[in-house]
């Protein structure tokens with residue numbers, strides 16, 4: 137069994153980006169800049185933002201935090217996004233979700249300049265993904281594709297079953313797999329005989345948010361299993377797969393933690409450096 141080590145791969149990517157940034161920054165008089173907006177005190181979001189800021193620092197990217205109180209109005213948040221859109225030192229804008237109740241996240245996401253949308257959530261970038269045009273890709277599924285590539289796993293011709301149809305993971309994952317000539321199948325809570333679908337997968341991507349959901353009887357011998365799930369349980373962070381039950385049956389699998397999570401953050405850095413290069417015409 138091959139352990140797809142996202143933690144180590146992400147570290148390699150951060151090192152590569154650091155070298156790239158060190159070469160580019162002097163030529164353009166500044167390093168890439170990522171504005172990070174965090175509204176309210178959601179503990180999980182605070183952890184994510186801290187991890188993203190730390191990763192930026194390691195790659196030589198300047199992250200500028202904008203921490204706003206939970207009672208921030210829609211108008212104030214929109215004003216901040218508009219200001220960041222026109223700020224020449226800002227290459228990427230990250231709006232940490234979820235927003236506190238009463239704030240319209242879709243409206244805010246659509247306000248972000250697509251050229252600075254390093255999370256790849258703007259409809260323009262989602263449309264570009266659908267059309268196969270260059271643009272910013274959602275970080276989690278793009279991180280998964282990057283991880284597969286680094287382990288020389290070619291999705292071409294493989295049946296890829298994805299559990300979960302969210303806009304940030306399931307749907308874009310299917311399109312990215314399709315772009316690599318896989319045959320994607322998106323499954324969800326209304327799918328008939330989900331187990332049979334999963335058992336047929338050469339690549340199984342679990343992104344539903346149910347700890348230990350994928351059991352041994354749902355996995356084909358020799359499959360590649362990508363566990364996107366991050367579930368906080370009494371026993372700590374758990375993935376959507378029962379890792380111990382499936383690990384001896386699969387060809388390769390991502391651990392949780394240390395799999396897709398770090399790759400998601402690495403992809404954010406990749407996207408930010410890409411945004412910088414486009415912005416300064418590097």
Ligand code: NAD
Nearest residue numbers: 276300301302305324325343344345364365366396397400
């Ligand atoms: P979501 O809640 O938006 O979507 C979950 C999807 O799973 C839905 O489409 C739903 O139809 C499907 N689903 C739910 N129960 C199901 C069931 N019993 N059978 C089949 N399908 C079912 O979730 P999301 O934002 O896509 O996140 C999914 C998981 O991935 C969560 O655990 C989340 O924490 C994690 N996540 C991890 C990262 C990362 O960086 N590793 C990034 C994003 C999300």
